[in-house]
Amino acid sequence: DAGITQSPRHKVTETGTPVTLRCHQTENHRYMYWYRQDPGHGLRLIHYSYGVKDTDKGEVSDGYSVSRSKTEDFLLTLESATSSQTSVYFCAISETPDTQYFGPGTRLTVL
Amino acid sequence: EDQVTQSPEALRLQEGESSSLNCSYTVSGLRGLFWYRQDPGKGPEFLFTLYSAGEEKEKERLKATLTKKESFLHITAPKPEDSATYLCAVQARTGNQFYFGTGTSLTVIP
Numbered sequence: 001d002a003g004i005t006q007s008p009r010h011k012v013t014e015t016g017t018p019v020t021l022r023c024h025q026t027e028n029h030r031y032m033y034w035y036r037q038d039p040g041h042g043l044r045l046i047h048y049s050y051g052v053k054d055t056d057k058g059e060v061s062d063g064y065s066v067s068r069s070k071t072e073d074f075l076l077t078l079e080s081a082t083s084s085q086t087s088v089y090f091c092a093i094s095e096t097p098d099t100q101y102f103g104p105g106t107r108l109t110v111l
Numbered sequence: 112e113d114q115v116t117q118s119p120e121a122l123r124l125q126e127g128e129s130s131s132l133n134c135s136y137t138v139s140g141l142r143g144l145f146w147y148r149q150d151p152g153k154g155p156e157f158l159f160t161l162y163s164a165g166e167e168k169e170k171e172r173l174k175a176t177l178t179k180k181e182s183f184l185h186i187t188a189p190k191p192e193d194s195a196t197y198l199c200a201v202q203a204r205t206g207n208q209f210y211f212g213t214g215t216s217l218t219v220i221p
Contacts (some may be wrong), residue, residue, distance in 0.1 A: 004154075004211075031207070033209075040213065041213065042115065042200075042210070042211030042212050042213050042214070043155070043196070043198070043200070043209075043211040044211070045208050045209065048207060048208075049178050051206065056174050056207075058208060059208065090155070097202075097207045098142075098143060098160065098202070099143075099145065099157060099160050100157070101157055102147075102154035102155045102156070102157075104151070104153060104154050105152075105154050109171065
């Protein structure tokens with residue numbers, strides 16, 4: 001998985017609770033991305049980062065925030081989780097805004 | 112609007128039976144088209160990047176081709192270990208976003 005780890009790998013939480021997912025890379029790539037994958041939908045971009053403290057929104061960013069204080073870490077926060085945010089979340093990295101390499105994923109269930 | 116459509120949704124092949132997967136796209140200026148393989152419970156694994164019409168890339172039993180409106184992933188003499196979901200994505204020249212299709216689920220029967 002190209003030196004990418006995600007934690008936790010599985011999480012079950014309740015509606016209204018905050019949740020933070022972590023992506024860690026050892027490749028020193030500049031770009032990092034958060035996607036969600038749901039049945040019937042392709043992978044959809046939530047947020048991405050093009051450098052430390054530089055982030056931008058993707059097509060499904062509502063209800064999510066991100067932070068990147070170090071090159072190697074990109075955090076995704078659900079401020080108040082809802083059942084519609086039950087999904088599999090993937091982190092990806094790339095050296096240029098081109099080919100992306102994906103992590104193993106985090107399965108999140110919001111009850 | 113940038114869009115990617117993959118067909119068929121699912122494909123069952125006998126071992127050794129060659130076939131092709133299709134990825135049709137509309138994008139306002141193509142920067143790149145990408146193919147990934149995804150096994151159940153895992154993240155997508157990068158296969159190919161194509162940049163311009165007429166370009167082809169090969170890896171083992173897989174060959175990807177690109178035209179101005181679509182890409183094909185040709186699978187020659189597939190084996191059971193080729194069973195997976197194959198994802199296509201495009202990136203426009205402006206912006207950093209990828210747009211993914213919903214994938215083709217390939218099953219190769221021994």
